[in-house]
Amino acid sequence: MKNLKERIQLGETVIGSWLNLGSHVSADIMGHAGFDWLLIDMEHGSGYEDMMFHQLQVLAAMNVTPLVRTSDATRGKIQQILDSGAQGIMFPQIMSVGEAEMATKLMYYPPRGTRGMATITRATHFGKTASEYIEQLDKTLLGIIQIETAPALSDVEDIAALDGTDVLFVGPTDLSIALGTFGQLYHPVFQQALKDVAVAAKKFGKTAGVLMQDISEYDMYADLGYRFLACGGDSVFIMKGANSLVESLKGKQKK
Numbered sequence: 001m002k003n004l005k006e007r008i009q010l011g012e013t014v015i016g017s018w019l020n021l022g023s024h025v026s027a028d029i030m031g032h033a034g035f036d037w038l039l040i041d042m043e044h045g046s047g048y049e050d051m052m053f054h055q056l057q058v059l060a061a062m063n064v065t066p067l068v069r070t071s072d073a074t075r076g077k078i079q080q081i082l083d084s085g086a087q088g089i090m091f092p093q094i095m096s097v098g099e100a101e102m103a104t105k106l107m108y109y110p111p112r113g114t115r116g117m118a119t120i121t122r123a124t125h126f127g128k129t130a131s132e133y134i135e136q137l138d139k140t141l142l143g144i145i146q147i148e149t150a151p152a153l154s155d156v157e158d159i160a161a162l163d164g165t166d167v168l169f170v171g172p173t174d175l176s177i178a179l180g181t182f183g184q185l186y187h188p189v190f191q192q193a194l195k196d197v198a199v200a201a202k203k204f205g206k207t208a209g210v211l212m213q214d215i216s217e218y219d220m221y222a223d224l225g226y227r228f229l230a231c232g233g234d235s236v237f238i239m240k241g242a243n244s245l246v247e248s249l250k251g252k253q254k255k
Helices: 004-009 024-031 049-059 075-083 097-105 130-140 150-154 156-161 172-178 188-203 215-224 234-252
Strands: 014-019 037-041 065-069 088-091 142-147 167-170 207-212 228-233
Touching (some): 004 142, 049 065, 097 142, 097 156, 142 150, 167 188, 207 215
Parallel strands (some): 037 065, 065 088, 207 228
16 A cells, blocks of 8 residues: 555645544544544644654554644654654744755754654654664655745745655645735635645645645645645534534524
């Protein structure tokens, strides 16, 4: 079976979702849904490193690629996430090509990067597959750089050209705020930004991705060339399901 990195390099569309609740139970539920990838959100989510570890353990038993969005791009943090078994990292709030380059170097061992090596980690099955893990890292590990600031958008081609960048991922809320078009997905300025990201990704053989606010946006992004698509999350699904049920029940109440 092709891994996620191979699939996006072949131009396949892969779909994913967010894990915000910091719960291994919701990770279990989401892992059975059929997504290609799931992202544990350590930037805005409710979980901490110990729960992330347990979520990665749960997802390992399923046919889904586990990714993590980091809260900060420091060597210790990135090393801990990867040693725990994440197969890719999303870096938020990147401000320049220099920041993006430093971030991606944190994922790899010297001489390519700055990551420290320990063989007794969950990622290497506690030493059993350390050699295989190192040998396969270039083929399996995903570096996902968020384009959600004006400076990152200005540097988008240089960021796309980096060896460690696999996905240029638009954060639509932050980027629209940065461009002065908050929530206006079809505003010409925002649409041009989306095109610029897609063009840069294609030019350098990378993939453009985005978090859709609603599935109705799918065709717009697909037509622009976005192939790494996410929608919703565990907290969103619970909130929408609960709100919808309450509204339906209240609608049935007799006056």
